[in-house]
Amino acid sequence: MNNTTKFCTLGAFQKGYEEIHGPLSLSVCVFGSIANILNICVLATKEMRWPTNLILTGLAVADLLVMLEYIPFSYLRYFDLDSRKTIAHYSYSMAAFTMFHAFFSQLFHFIAVCLTVILAVWRYLAITSPHNSRYWCDVTKTVYVIIFTYLACPLVCLPLLISLKLEAFNQTCDSTGRIFNNKTDLLQPNETYNEATLYVTQYSTQDYANISFWLYGVVIKLVPCILLTHLSCKLILKLLETKKRKNKLLHRDVPMKVVGEAKPMVTATRKKDRQADRTSGMLVAVLLLFLITEFPQGILGLLGAINGKLFQIECYNPLGDVMDILALTNSGINFILYCTMSRQFRTTFQEVFRLKHLLRFNPFSHYTNGIDKTQEKTQISAV
Numbered sequence: 001m002n003n004t005t006k007f008c009t010l011g012a013f014q015k016g017y018e019e020i021h022g023p024l025s026l027s028v029c030v031f032g033s034i035a036n037i038l039n040i041c042v043l044a045t046k047e048m049r050w051p052t053n054l055i056l057t058g059l060a061v062a063d064l065l066v067m068l069e070y071i072p073f074s075y076l077r078y079f080d081l082d083s084r085k086t087i088a089h090y091s092y093s094m095a096a097f098t099m100f101h102a103f104f105s106q107l108f109h110f111i112a113v114c115l116t117v118i119l120a121v122w123r124y125l126a127i128t129s130p131h132n133s134r135y136w137c138d139v140t141k142t143v144y145v146i147i148f149t150y151l152a153c154p155l156v157c158l159p160l161l162i163s164l165k166l167e168a169f170n171q172t173c174d175s176t177g178r179i180f181n182n183k184t185d186l187l188q189p190n191e192t193y194n195e196a197t198l199y200v201t202q203y204s205t206q207d208y209a210n211i212s213f214w215l216y217g218v219v220i221k222l223v224p225c226i227l228l229t230h231l232s233c234k235l236i237l238k239l240l241e242t243k244k245r246k247n248k249l250l251h252r253d254v255p256m257k258v259v260g261e262a263k264p265m266v267t268a269t270r271k272k273d274r275q276a277d278r279t280s281g282m283l284v285a286v287l288l289l290f291l292i293t294e295f296p297q298g299i300l301g302l303l304g305a306i307n308g309k310l311f312q313i314e315c316y317n318p319l320g321d322v323m324d325i326l327a328l329t330n331s332g333i334n335f336i337l338y339c340t341m342s343r344q345f346r347t348t349f350q351e352v353f354r355l356k357h358l359l360r361f362n363p364f365s366h367y368t369n370g371i372d373k374t375q376e377k378t379q380i381s382a383v
Contacts (some may be wrong), residue, residue, distance in 0.1 A: 010318035012151035022078025032332020038062035090198035217301025244259035282341035293330035
């Protein structure tokens with residue numbers, strides 16, 4: 001490849017977006033952490049302990065850990081940009097934390113990815129073969145699958161950690177610890193300059209970097225996205241087919257509604273079907289949102305693995321913050337989907353946090369225009 005070849009010119013975009021990424025990511029993480037805590041509180045209640053909800057609980061735990069860890073990383077990296085010009089920003093502890101962040105965030109995000117795939121499989125089995133799913137996807141087996149996912153994913157992500165290393169190098173700095181740049185800074189006659197040891201997190205070798213990109217782009221991102229795309233399409237087609245069949249049956253059974261007690265039975269069946277449709281629709285929305293946010297990251301990682309170091313430097317690295325905010329948004333928005341699309345989640349949420357009682361309580365509700373409504377009600381009852 002010609003040395004003059006350039007894949008991207010995203011330097012200006014990277015610098016501009018970096019200024020807003022810190023506050024934006026911190027806001028998303030704070031909101032998402034609170035939202036996932038609420039998800040766990042609601043989904044862990046006794047009446048909500050279904051296999052599907054157990055997977056959603058495991059997903060909320062993984063998303064919560066991703067966001068809680070990203071909060072200190074965002075603060076240290078983006079809120080004091082001037083500190084990047086000092087040796088404190090390149091201390092051994094800071095470099096070690098960066099390595100920990102790179103592994104931890106990918107690990108628990110991968111756990112969330114796997115649980116999302118399992119969620120799609122569980123729901124597809126529940127629709128296509130409900131009798132078999134009651135055996136294969138019961139509460140006990142679902143708990144075992146979630147535990148296995150949390151234990152197996154670190155083994156898959158271990159090469160990401162092995163590919164990184166802490167590299168030390170010497171750098172000139174002034175008496176305040178500010179790094180001296182030979183290209184832009186001028187030597188001050190009355191200033192004392194010293195040599196300091198700085199640390200950065202880097203790939204061990206370029207081969208390790210390529211292996212890491214293949215693992216990230218293909219195994220962690222693209223393979224789950226392809227599986228989810230296939231399962232989501234089959235799930236949507238099956239839902240449409242089931243809905244069409246139910247509509248035909250309902251039209252065929254219309255004359256029977258006036259006979260005996262058939263009407264309550266049909267009404268109860270319709271309510272159950274509507275609830276199942278809402279649950280499936282909510283889960284399809286979760287899957288589609290996941291695909292929208294994850295597919296671009298997988299494609300970019302795959303291109304980084306194929307095109308090598310130059311593409312990684314010019315295209316992948318400048319878009320790293322954008323990929324982070326996509327992943328964080330995906331991790332924090334499920335609470336809004338649950339509240340919007342699940343009546344049972346809203347009802348349970350209100351019961352867990354006593355919102356119904358708070359909304360009903362009004363210390364002035366007994367008085368309107370100076371009249372005591374309690375006394376008025378008592379007088380009407382007495383009459």
